[in-house]
Amino acid sequence: MNDIIPILLPILAALVVIGGLVPVLMKARKSGNPYPGTRDANDPVEPLGGGGTLLEDRPSAPAAPAVRKDPDAVDLEGLEADVPDDAAGLETIAVETPLPVAGRLTRLRERLVKSNNVLGKGLLALLSSDKIDENVWDEVEETLLLADLGTEPTMELVDALRERVKVLGTRDPEHVKALLREELIKIVDPSMDRSLRIERHADRPAVMMVVGVNGVGKTTTVGKLARVLVAEDKDVLLGAADTFRAAAAEQLATWGQRVGVLTVKSDIDGADPASVAYEAVKAGIEQEVDVVMIDTAGRLQNKVGLMDELRKVKRVVEKLAEVDEVLLVLDATTGQNGLNQARVFSEVVNITGIVLTKLDGTAKGGIVVAIQKTLGVPVKLIGLGEGADDLAPFEAEGFVDALLN
Incomplete structure (x- = not known):
């Protein structure tokens, strides 16, 4: 045992010296001092002047504060909208004079009359029959539904017409047409603005x-x-x-x-x-x-x-x-x-x-x-x-x- 002690003493002394250097080196590294020596291409170093600082030693940039975006914000800066302030350029197309509004509905009505509208022709044909019975009313109802009138309006119109025809006891096609016109106008509702x-x-x-x-x-x-x-x-x-x-x-x-x-x-x-x-x-x-x-x-x-x-x-x-x-x-x-x-x-x-x-x-x-x-x-x-x-x-x-x- 006494023979081993002289051998261990130099080894222990060397360990003490090395143990003291390690904290110093770590402290120097953590201090962010300039990176010594030449820079290797694989070193994570950002040059600063003549030396450099390890990237991991540099303080992190503070996080940007979260900004809440306005959902209704308009990006006018990047819009590049063409906002004309006068009539410049309009001469490239000859300016027309639109037709007056007053006579337009008459022209459109004539066009609609000439078209093959199922609703009007079908109803008039049914209601001009010699005998208006339950079968006729069923067909009237079907015609209205096929014309996309909707279930509720269809029932309303058929019930009103049935009652009026029954009360008046009319079979005259012109009279029936007048009744149909009145009920259709009522359901289209001329009172709406x-x-x-x-x-x-x-x-x-x-x-x-x-x-x-x-x-x-x-x-x-x-x-x-x-x-x-x-x-x-x-x-x-x-x-x-x-x-x-x-x-x-x-x-x-x-x-x-x-x-x-x-x-x-x-x-x-x-x-x-x-x-x-x-x-x-x-x-x-x-x-x-x-x-x-x-x-x-x-x-x-x-x-x-x-x-x-x-x-x-x-x-x-x-x-x-x-x-x-x-x-x-x-x-x-x-x-x-x-x-x-x-x-x-x-x-x-x-x-x-x-x-x-x-x-x-x-x-x-x-x-x-x-x-x-x-x-x-x-x-x-x-x-x-x-x-x-x-x-x-x-x-x-x-x-x-x-x-x-």
């Missing part, structure tokens, strides 16, 4: 949004409606908030140019539609126009994200001015599917009126009644053709007269 809210306010223009699903003709409807307003001596400005469909903005601008109306649009595909709508209303206020009309992108009524975006467009616009009119464009040929669309859109943006397009021989006229009964929202405008002036105010009596020829 079908006027467009297009009167300028004291300090701002009237603001109108046009909405609907893909393919119903919203942009075309906005263009045709611009012609209606110009024919009534209104100063109009258009907002091309359909930023997703290729060439939608150019299509709208062309409609506007044809009647000398300016269009606010973005040259960036996929720009924020709320930003374009905001700029359009802002320009309308600055230029003191009477009406600003905003065209929106088509969207399926069952796509939640797109419907939320539509809500945003309306909310953002209302930071500047209240939206006076929200028109839903429906394709009359879609029948009950159009009714489902109307129901969903009314829940999202509070629809104030319906524009019914393609109300020709392929359409089922009863959809007018079904929509109004279901939503309590009036049909305000109808279209019966592809012509630029084939859009007219809806009138209950004129519509029924056209159906019954």
Whole structure:
């Protein structure tokens, strides 16, 4: 044992010296002092002046505070919207004079009379029978349902007609036709307010949004409606908030140019539609126009994200001015599917009126009644053709007269 001690003493002394150096080296390393010696390509060193500091020794950057994004914020800085302030450039397309509104319904009525409308012809044929029994009433009911009148309005109309025919005991076709006309007018409801809210306010223009699903003709409807307003001596400005469909903005601008109306649009595909709508209303206020009309992108009524975006467009616009009119464009040929669309859109943006397009021989006229009964929202405008002036105010009596020829 005594022989081993002399051998262990030098070893223990060396360990003491090494043990004292280790903490010093660790302390120097943790202090973040300049990295000594030459820099190896594999060393995690960021050069500072002549030396460098180990990356792991550098203090971490403080975390950026979380910023809550405003869901209704509009990106005006990157919008690059074209906001015209005069009529420059409109001379590229000859400015047309729209036809007066007064005679439009007459022309549309003539077109509807000539079309093969099942509703009017079918009802008159049935009610002009020599004998009006239960079988006839069943067929009348079926005809109305096939015309998309809806179950409740159909039962209401059939019950009223049955009672009147029974009480009067009439079989005269002209008398029966007069009774049918009265009941149809009553159910189409001429008491509904079908006027467009297009009167300028004291300090701002009237603001109108046009909405609907893909393919119903919203942009075309906005263009045709611009012609209606110009024919009534209104100063109009258009907002091309359909930023997703290729060439939608150019299509709208062309409609506007044809009647000398300016269009606010973005040259960036996929720009924020709320930003374009905001700029359009802002320009309308600055230029003191009477009406600003905003065209929106088509969207399926069952796509939640797109419907939320539509809500945003309306909310953002209302930071500047209240939206006076929200028109839903429906394709009359879609029948009950159009009714489902109307129901969903009314829940999202509070629809104030319906524009019914393609109300020709392929359409089922009863959809007018079904929509109004279901939503309590009036049909305000109808279209019966592809012509630029084939859009007219809806009138209950004129519509029924056209159906019954």
